[in-house]
Amino acid sequence: MAPLHPDRSALVSRLRAAGCVYAEDEADLLVAAVDSSDALAALVDRRVGGEPLEYVLGWAEFCGLRVAVVPGVFVPRARTALLVEAAVSVAGPAPAVADLCCGSGATTLALAARLTPRWLVAVDLDPTAVACARRNLAGRDVPVLQGDLYDPLPPAWRGRLDLVVANAPYVPTEAVALMPAEARLHEAPVALDGGADGLAVLRRVAAGAVDWLAPGGHLVVEVSDGQADALCVVLTGLGLAPRVLREPEWDATAVTARRPG
Template identity: 80%
Template structure:
């Protein structure tokens, strides 16, 4: 958008930095580009300084080179989740049947649609606001988004036929949610953050269902923390899946891949 006024960028950068914005210069440029008047810019700056997520103010987030619409209250896709996408692509062959659970805004689903050539692709989330947001992002790709808890809303005929299930399920321990940055704990749905007492409550349920929904040779790929990876691998192995851990220190990201034994088809 062409800005028709002369914003005081240095002052805006200084104000954002004072509020604790680590990337104040980049944020200032994005806020200026999003505003069409001094009043609009002042309003955006005030709300950002008050702690609203930048992505909710802009209405979008960048993820894997894609601009993803993000509505207020919806989980903002993190850069670290690109490792989950990379890990999923690495184990998935052509013409795969793919489902993205806990899809949030649909960011991971969009990235998988661009990088894979699935014969069909679907997403699901338990949060109605996330489902509405994901449907907007995925409608141009013709990808359906189901509303419900994990595998529950999926058509029963898909059971045992999925080549890939991905899930960026909540994995923050309940007691640690209060320690998260305010822009996350105050402005994103708790159902997208709180993973129960040890952070693995939802991921254990994802693991428990995966062996029934995956085809032989199919893969489950999930995001977790480095500290939780061992316990999660044990839970996956207990369901009959074969887990492996991928770690990326540069992105501070950990993904766990689990394969259902057997040959595809």
């Protein structure tokens, strides 16, 4: 089949007029994704209409991996690479790992590539996210369970997890309306809304970690920079030992918390 020869300048101009900051890069990705002018026009119409680029393409890049995404599922953010780095740094050999609020399974997939876990499981409440994560983790012997945080985990794992990872929603409810339209209009609210102060879900994740972590195990979560201190107070009150990690280049903040051994 002959390669496409679209008017790249016109395509870039149309994307830029629609508010796409990286119009040149997006144009190249859209052209590479199709094999006909009609298909390209359909994708461009979707993007210009405000649909996230990742939904239009059907994938997002995360930690050097191509992760499938579908409409409604939380799109992996580059900043979450810090969460992965933090988790790897505290995991230890052959860890037992649970990834809560897994969304597309991007973090689980990155951890599977970086660790050699004896157990690895992903959990999400949203059935659309669960189906997407199962697609991304197919063939890796990693179960993806549907349910609320720790609820679907095997009871025998209680007190035996070395690592609990969670990219839980942490946007304060009133701030969701201020998010970019691509997120607030297209991603599932359950993946964004963290309650009045943004920490409602993370408090539950932290409380459950006390029961589910093995002695010496770690909880690792993502949070905003302004919420880190408040979360550390919660973690300390639960008897966990927190540490804050920041990566300004990624505008990323992660918190690790160790259960005393």
